[in-house]
Amino acid sequence: MIETTAAPFPTIRVRPWLGRLAVASSLIATFMALVWAPTDAVQGDVYRIIYVHVPLAWLAYLAFFVVFLASLGWLWTKRPWFDALAVASAEVGVLFTGMFIVAGSIWAKPTWGVWWTWDPRLVTTAIMFMMYVGYLLLRSLSTDFSRRATRAAVIGVIAVIDIPIVHLSVLWMNSLHQLPTVLRAGGSPSLDAAMGMTLGICVVAFTLVYFAFLAERMSIELDRQRRMLEARA
Amino acid sequence: MIENLGFIVAAYVVVWGGIALYLISLRRRRDRAQRPRN
Numbered sequence: 001m002i003e004t005t006a007a008p009f010p011t012i013r014v015r016p017w018l019g020r021l022a023v024a025s026s027l028i029a030t031f032m033a034l035v036w037a038p039t040d041a042v043q044g045d046v047y048r049i050i051y052v053h054v055p056l057a058w059l060a061y062l063a064f065f066v067v068f069l070a071s072l073g074w075l076w077t078k079r080p081w082f083d084a085l086a087v088a089s090a091e092v093g094v095l096f097t098g099m100f101i102v103a104g105s106i107w108a109k110p111t112w113g114v115w116w117t118w119d120p121r122l123v124t125t126a127i128m129f130m131m132y133v134g135y136l137l138l139r140s141l142s143t144d145f146s147r148r149a150t151r152a153a154v155i156g157v158i159a160v161i162d163i164p165i166v167h168l169s170v171l172w173m174n175s176l177h178q179l180p181t182v183l184r185a186g187g188s189p190s191l192d193a194a195m196g197m198t199l200g201i202c203v204v205a206f207t208l209v210y211f212a213f214l215a216e217r218m219s220i221e222l223d224r225q226r227r228m229l230e231a232r233a
Numbered sequence: 234m235i236e237n238l239g240f241i242v243a244a245y246v247v248v249w250g251g252i253a254l255y256l257i258s259l260r261r262r263r264d265r266a267q268r269p270r271n
Contacts, residue, residue: 030245046237049244056248092255099251106244110237209252216259223266 015215022208029198029205037198049107054199055206056100060125061163063093063210064132071156074149080225083149086156087139088217090132092210097129120169128162135159145228 033051040047066089073082104122105115116122135155142148191199235241 044236046240048241052248095255099248102247103244106240110240220262220266
């Protein structure tokens, strides 16, 4: 028996505040990234792309890990709420991963001299992007809600394996891409304090944008589920 | 003159432009969902 959730998550009172907070923190983060943070001694100002590239990378990991947890939740409980969470997070994750690849490519041109190279980090990220695009496409193949959610959840559980592969690919293989700067094993972030603070604010701002999008997209999905079940009844 | 300014602007336009377009897409889907059906 499939039941729909009566109260969409998060409640209507939380969502506008989340949106406002996301906009305010994004404005502060962009000012800090483009104006306040010091110029890098080696790369000059082009390094400022890090302030969008790294938060998007972190959110790609987070979004797809949420898909994994939500997929487990669906397989365990069969509650549609988990399926709505999974599809919402996957969609936002695909958006952020796409922008993270494009921003990285724009940064690569002035620093590496090429827009794209077959580097392990780039290739594993592109595979991760395609896996979750495939996940979203798979969902459109079946009209049976339960079957579609179960198939998608299986993919959501398997695909999470690519997250550590993407992150650790620069350590496992020879790579043109720099080593992890923030999430380093056995060491503090290798960043100047002002740069680190700016990056931290940018990560917070993008995380708020992610949760604002997630809440909105989930609400649309729960409405869609409810209408679908009402039409069937 | 800031070096590589075009690359910096391009990266920020792609990211914030993408976020703005997705926001518009969500609003349109929300409006469509709330429109009464015939």
